[in-house]
Amino acid sequence: MNSFQTPSESMDQPANREFTQTLFLSVSDDLFGIWHKKGYWQPLNPAWEKVLGWTEEELRSHASWELIHPDDRDSTIAHFTSAEAVEYEYRMRHHDGSYRWLAWKLIPGDNGTLYGVGKDITETKHTAAKLKERIEFEQLITSLSDQFIQLSSDGIDEADGIDEAIQHTLEKIGEFCECDRTYMALFSEDAATASIIQEWVAPGVSSIQPQWHDFPTASYPWGMAKLRNLEAIQISHRSDLPPEANSLKQALELTGAKSVTIVPIAQGNHLIGYLGCSAVNAEKTWSDDNLSLLQIIGGIFANALSRQQAKFQLRESERRFRAVFNQTFQLSSLLTLEGDVIADNQTAMDFCQLDSSQVLGYPFWQLKCWTISAETQQQLKTAIAETATGKTIRYEADILAPDQSVITIDFSLKPLRNENGEIELLIAEGRDISDRKQAEAKLQAAMEDLEQRVEERTHELKDDVLTIGKAEAGKLTFKPASMDLIGFCQDIVDTLQMSISQQHSIKFVSHGDCRNVQMDEKLLQHILNNLISNAIKHSPQGSEVKVELTCEGESAIFHIQDQGIGIPPEDIKKLFSSFQRASNVGTIQGTGLGLAIVKKSVDLHGGLITIESEVGKGTTFTIILPLQSMAE
Template identity: 30%
Template sequence: MAAQNEPIKLPSPGEAIDRHPITVCPEIPLSKAIALMSQRGLGIEPELTSRNHSYLIVLEGERMAGIFTRRDAVRITAEGANLQGVTVSEVMTTKVITLAESEFKDIFAALSLFRQHRIRHLPIVDEVGQLVGVVTHDRICQMLDPSSWLKWRRVAEVMETEVVIAPLTASALEVVQLMAAHRVSSVVICDTAHTGGRLPIGTITEADILQVPVMAKDLAKIQAQTIVRELPFCLQPTDSLWTAQTQMQKYHVGRLVVCDAQGELVGIVSHTSLLLSLESVEEIYRVVGSLQTQLAVLEREKTELIQRQNTGLTQLVEERTAMLQEQARYDRLLAEMLGRIRQSLHLEEILQTAVTEVRQLLDADRVIIYRFQPDWNGIVAVESVVIPQLSIFGRFIEEPCMPKMIERYQQGHWSEIEDIYTANLSPCYLEMLAGLQVRANLVVPILVGEQLWGLLIAHQCSGVRHWQQLEKNLLQQLATQIGIAIFQSELYRRAQTEIEERKQVEMALAGAKQELETRVEDRTAELRATVKQLEWEITERKQAEQALWESQSCMKLINNIGLSLTPSMSESDAIATTIELIGKQFPDLRVAYTKVDHRGKLEVVEAVVPRWLPVQPENGQQTQTMIPGTGYQLDLQDYPSYLAQLRSHKSIIIDKLTEVADIPPLKDFLASLGVEAYLQVPLPLPECCVLSFGANSPWRWSHYEMTTIVEVADYLAVRLKEIRAQQRRATAEAALKRQNLKSRLFTDITLKIRQSLRLEEILQTTVMEVQHILQADRVLVYQVFADGSGKAITEAVIPGLPAIMGMSFPEEVFPIEYQNLYAAGRVCALADVHTEDAQISGCLAKFVATFGVRAKLVVPILQGDRLWGLLIAHQCSGPREWSDFEVDLLQQLANQVGIALAQAQLVDAIQESERKFRAIFNQTFELVVLVRPDGRVLEANQTALDFGNINCDDVVGLPFWETHWWQISPETQSQLHDAVVRAAAGDFVRYEVEVFGVNTQVLTIDFSIKPVKNATGQVVFLIAEGRDISDVFAALRERERAEGLLKASLAEKEVLLKEIHHRVKNNLHVISSLLDLQSRTMDNEKDRQLFADSQTRIQAMALIHEQLYSSSDLGRINFGDYIKRMALQLLASYNVGSKAIEYDLNLQPLFLNLETAIPCSLILNELISNALKHAFKERQKGKIFIELQKPDMYHLTVSDNGGGLPTNMDWQKANSFGWRLMRILTKQIKGELYVKNDSGARFEIVFRELNYKQRF
C-alpha cells in the first residue's frame, strides 16, 4: 500500500552520493589522467561501471582544487592542443559548484543545481568544505526505481529532438569538434545515402573518443565508422520511459536513439532526459506527501471523533431523560412546598416548614437556617434533623472564614462540599465542620432584597455525598422563596407595629380629652398651654397617620401587583401589568420600564401615559396602542460614565432636569416628552433593568414615593425571577408532555400495526393512522423494486383529491441516487415544493404538479440496510411547516413498519416452511413418528399409519412401545423403551428390528430415534424413523454372495493380466535383442540403422507393458512418467555422450488408456529419435523440449534448438518409414500434427483419448 501511495520511490540523499570518487593530484600528466578515465578494454561505457570514471576530483592535500571531466578532455582534443607536458591543473575546472551535505535534503536539490548550472557532476562537501562524495546524473538514475513513475511517461515527452549527427565518412576529429561546439556527450552517426540522411547507424560518445589512444592530430586520419558503437536498441516515441530505462540498464549505455516507424532518427533519450521528467513531478511529490500525512491525521481524528460523539450522544440522551423526569418531580414537590410556606405570614412557622420539607425532599441528615448577626457571625435559627443526636439548634457559631465568603454569598453564589476531607479546606474551617459532625454540605444564601439575611444549609453527616444539579437548583429556588417570605413577613410585622402604635396614640388622646373636660373650669389658666400641647400632638398624629397611609398604600400596591401577576403570565405581560398598576397609583407621573443590553443599547420596553400627556385620538376613537416613548432606543456606548452608573444598580434622582448636566443621553428625549423631573430606580436583576418616573414640572420626590418605588422595584424583580423559573419549568414540562404524547401515539399506532401479520392490513392501518394524527391530505406507501421502479401500494386520501394507489412509476421519478440517499436514512421535509430550496426537477416536478402537492414529508422504510419503500405524507391545500415532532413520529412509525413487514414476511416464510414440512412429513416413504421425551406419541406420518393399517387416533398419546407396531414381543417393546430413554438423554440410537406391519405381518425395518434440542441443549421431542428393509435384507444377502464370487474372479484375472503384460514385455525385449544380434552381422550401415530404429520402437512398446505391470491400474498409465523414462532410455540408446544434449520437460501427470498410450509412445519415439540423430549434427550441445498439457485436449509437443528441418522438405509428403508411421498413428488417435521450422524443429500433436467398447 505504501508503494501505491508514493508517486516516486526516491533514494535518500546518502544513497545518491558516490563516496569513493577517483581523486588525483594537480601535478598528474593530462595524458595519464585521460588514460585513467578511459578505462580501455572494458567493452562498456565506463560511466556505467561500478565506479564512475567520467570525472576526476583534483585534491591538494585535503582541499578540493578542481574537477576534470570527459567534456573537458573532449574540448581540449577538439582545440588540437599538444598534450605533452600538460598537467591536469592547467586544464581542470577550478570554479566548482558544490553542495553542503547539511543542505542536501533530497535529490531535488541536486537536480536543481544540475539544471541551473548545466553540469553533470556535483561534489558534496561537509561543514568545513572537505569532500564527502559526488552526485551525478548516472548515479541518481541507477538508484531510482523506474517502475513507480516512468511507466506513465512517454519518450516523446522528454526526448531531445535537436540531435547532433555526423556521416559515416566524417573523421573522428570532426566528431570531437561537433561535441565541443554543441556541448553534447554523444554524436549520432547516420547513413547519408539514405533519403533524408537521418537513418541512424550508431553513436560515438565521449567515452568512445577517450578509448582511442592517439593524439588529436591523429584523429583526423581516423574515420568515424571505425570507432562507432552499434545501436543496441532503438526506441519509439510512444514507448514509455520505463522501457528506455530498462534498455539502458540491459545494454549498459547512457543514451538511446529514438526512431519513427520508418526507422529515421527523431530524437535521443539520455539519463539527463530521465531526470528532467523527474523534475516535473517534484512539486507533485511534495504536495502528495503532505496531503497523505494530513489525510491520515484527519481520518484518525474523524474516526475518534465519531466514536466519542456516538458514545457521548447516547449518554447525553439517557442523562437528559433522567434529568427531565427528576426535574419534573422536584418542581412538583417544590410547588407543593411553596404552597404550604405561603399559607402563613409568621416568620418562624415559614422557616420551620421550609427546613422540614427540604430535609425530607433531599433525604439529608440535617437542614438548618443560619442567620447572620451584624458582625457576620451567626446563630442556628431554625433546624430539622433526622435524629435528635445531630441537633445544633440555637448554637452560636463563630466562623473565622466567613468574612472571605460574605461577598460571594451577597452576589447569590452557593457552595458545595462533597467530602470535607478531600475538599482542600482551611484547617480552621475543617475543624469547625468536623465538630458539627458534617461530612458533606450544600450552602445557599438567603437574600432579602439586596441584603444577605442568612444561609440555607443542608448537611450530610453519615458520609460523603455528591450533590445533584437538581438538588442545587431546588435549594436555590427555595432560598429565593424564603427571602421573599421573609420580606413579606417583615412588611407584615412593620404594618402590625404601626397599627399598634396608632391605637396607643388614640388611647392617649382620649384620656387627655377626658381630663381636659373635667378640669376645664378649674384650670382655665392651664388651657392655653394645654391647647398648644395638643396642637403639637395633633400634628404628630397627622404625620403618623400619613406615614401609616403611605405604608398601607405601598403594601396595597404591592399586594395588587402580587394578585395581578400569575405564575403562568409571560415576562412582558408581567411588566406591562406592573407598569399599569404603578401608573394608576401615581397618575401624575410618567412611568416607564427600560432595559440596557450587553452591547450598551437602551430600550424603553413599556410605558404609561400620565394625565398631563393625553394620547391623540385616531379616527375619533381613543387608543392606547401608541404610547409616546415606547420602543425608543439609544446607544449608550458613547456615554461610559452613565452606562457604568446604570450597570452598578444606583438610583438617579433629579428634581429639576434643567439644572443637571450629567445625563446627556436622555435629556433631549425626556424634554421632548415634557419631563422636567426624573427618578430612576434599578431592579436587582442580573441584567440592567430600570423603573423610570417623570414629572411635567420640577418635583421634590417624597420619602413615600422613594420608598414605595424602591419596594415595588424589589418586589417586581422577585416576581420576574419567579416567572422566569416558572417559564423554564413550563418549557421542561411541555417537552416532557410532547415526549409522553409521542410515546403514547407511537405505542397506540404500533399496537394497531402489529395486530395483524398480513402485509396489506399493516400498510393500510399505517397510512390511515398517520393521516388521522398528522391531518395530512394524503398519506401513501411507495414500494421500491429492484429495477429502480416503484408503485404506490397503499393510500389514505381525503375526498376530492386524485388517488395514486396502484400507479407504477419508472426509475426517472425516483432516481437511483435518491434511493441510495434514503437507504442511508435520509428524511425529506419540504414546507413548499414551489420554493427554490426544494430543488425539484424533471419527472418529480411533473408528478407533484399533476397531483397538486404543495408540501411533503418523506421517510424511508428500511429492512436492514435495504430500502423497501417510502412512507409519504402530502399536504395539497397549501404550504405546511412540518414540526420536529411530526418528523420524528413519522420516522419511528416507518421503522416499526419495516419491522412489521419483516415479521409478516417471516410469518409467511414460517407458514410456507410448515406447509413444506407437512408435505415432506406425510409423503416420505419412511415411517416417521414424533415422540415426547417421556415416550408418548405426538404424531405419526401417513406412511407409518399405512404400514400398520391403523389411524392416527390409535397411537397419539400412547407410549410408543405400546403401539401396534411394537407388540410383536415383550423383548422388542423393552428394547424400544430403553432406546427412548437413551434418546431423551441426548443420544442417537439406531438398530434393525422386526415389527408388526399390515395384518400383523412381521417385517424388518432400519429403525433410528434421535433427539431434538432447544437453544439451551434441552431435549424437547424425539424423531423416530423406520424404513422397511425386508426385501433389501434378502437382496443384500444374495448380493454379498455374488460379490464374493466376483472378487475372487477379479483377483484371478488381475493376476492373469499382469502375467500377460510381463510376458509381452519379455517377448518384446527378446525381439529387440534378436534384432540387435542380427544387425551386428550386417555390413550395410543403412540396414543396421533400420534394425536400430525398429529396436527402439519395440523398446518403446515394451516400456508401456513394463509400466502397466508395475501399476495398480492395469488399464491406464501415467504418460508423464512414461515420457521421462523413455527420453532417458533413448538418450542412452543413441550414445550421444560426446555431445551436451539436455532435456527440458514440462509434463503434467496425465493418465492415458492402453489404446491411446501405445500410438503416442511410437510417435514420441520417432520425434525424439529424429531430434537425437539429426538436430545437432553440426553442434556440440543442444536442448530438446518436451511438453504434455491438457487445457481442453491433450497437447504433446517435441521441439529442439538445433538446425531444424531442411527448408525444401514437405513433411506431409515425406516417404520415409518414420514420417509415414507418424502420420498413420496420428490419424489412428484422431489427432492433428502441427510442424513448425523456426530456430529448430517443433512438432505438436493435439488429440483426444480413444475410448473403445470393452471387449469383456
C-alpha cells in the first residue's frame, strides 16, 4: 500500500491543522481572543502582549471593563452584550497606562462567550487626527487673513475695526493652541519700553495687561536679544531657561505662566512688538503648528498696523513678492515673454532636483517635468503665448516628478506689468494637489479666491499709490494736446456702460462747441473714470448717472450727478486727502486715493472742483477746466 500523501491530504490531518492554526496565530499581528461572560479576555495568541503589554495571567486578573477607556465604556458594553456579530472600535489601556485604539470584529459563541479579532489602529487614528488638525489650521489662517483683508476696504478710520479684529484673532489663537492667555505688545519708537495693548484670557485666568504698560525692555536682555534677531521664544518649562534669562523667568512666575511661546512682530526687519501665548493652568509642549500660527498672525498684525503708511506699503509689497517667490511652497518660475526661464524659486529647484545651469535660459516647456506628452507641451506653449498678450491662464496639469511618477498640479500663468502697464515678464506657478485634491477641495477654492482678491486689491492700491506718490513729489506729468472733448467723453461713457451691463444707465449730454480743446487726455481720463465709477458704485441698481458737458466762454464745465447715498457734510472737506473716504460707504470697495488723484489732475489743468451732496439723495461733482490748457 502506498503511504505517500499529497500536501492537501497532509494538511487535512488533525495534528497538521492544529499545527497550522497555532503557527498562524503566533505570527499574526492581529489579536485573537475569547471573551468570557465572567468579564475577562482569554488571549489566543502572543499579539496581545505585543500590542497591549499584558500577559494572559494579567488580563485574566482584570475585568475587561477596567481596561476600556472611560469615554468608550458604555457603548462597548452594549456591543459586547449584543446577540449579533458586530464591528466596533474602542480604546483599551496599555500596560504602560497609555491607550491603544483597537478595531474589533465580534462573533457571539455559546454560553455568552464572544470570539473576537482585533487590529491595532492607533497609528491610523493619530494620522487622521493630524490631518484634521492641519486642515483646521489652514482654515483658521484663511478665515483670519480674510478678516483683515476685508477690513482694508471698510471705512476711513480703521482703528476700531483693527482693535476688534486683533481681539477676535487672539481668542482664536488661544482656542486653537489650547492655551490660557494670548496677548500682543508693541514697543515704543526707540524700543526702550513696551506695553501689552491687547489681551485675551480663558475663563478663570487673571489679566496681566494693566500691570504691563510701559515696562522697560532693558530688564529682559536675553528675551530682547532673541526678538531683535527675529527669533521665536518657546519655553515649555520655566526651569529650561538659562541663567542669563533669570529676569524673564521671574516675569513668568509673576504672571503665573508655566509655559510660553513668543514671536516677534516686525515690519520688514524692524521689530515693532511681539505676540505671546501662555499656558497658566498646566505646562504645555508647543507644537510646530502653534509656532507657525503665531508667526503667521504676527505678520498679519504688522500689516494691519501699517496699512495707512503708503511708502511702507510699496516697499512691503515688493518685499512680499520676493519672499513669496523664494520661500513659497509653490513651484514658481519667472519667464520671458517668449517662455524662456530666467528664475526658478527654491521650491521648484528642489522638486525638479535640478540646479540653475539646467534650467535658466531654456524654454519652459522643454524642462523634463513638462515632457510627459506632446499635448502637454503644446498646451503650455499656447498658454505662454496668450499670457504674453495680457491674459491670465490657469488650469490643472499632469507633470512628471523626478521619480517618473505623474503628479497633478494647479498651474497658472500671469503677466507682470511695469508702472506703465506694459507686460515685462510672466510668472508661472504650480502647486502639487495630487494627494489633497479631494480632501481639501473646499479649502483650496477658498484659498484661491483669497489670493485673487489680495492680488487685485494690492495691484489697485499699488497703482493708486504710485500715481499719488508722483503727484505729491511733483512728478506727475501734464501734457495737454488737441482733442475732441465730446468724442473723448462719449468713449469713456460707452466703455463704462459696457462694463456695468444693465445694472445702471449712464446718460451723457453736451452743450456748446467742445471739439477742439487743449487738455491732458491721461489726467482727464483719471478724472472722469474715477468720478463716474464712484457715482455708479454708490448708487442703487437701476438708477441713472448723468454726465453733462458744457463748453462756454473759455471753460469746459462737467457735472457728474448720481442718485446715491450722498456724502455727510462733515466728510466733504477731507475727501480730497489721501486715504480718506466718506463715513457711510460701508463695505463698498475703494482705496481712499481716487479723489485725491482727481484733485491733483484738476489742479494741474488749473481747474476747479466742487461738491454738492445730500445724504440719501445723491451727489453732484462739478469740474471747471480751461478749454485751452497750456503746459508749464
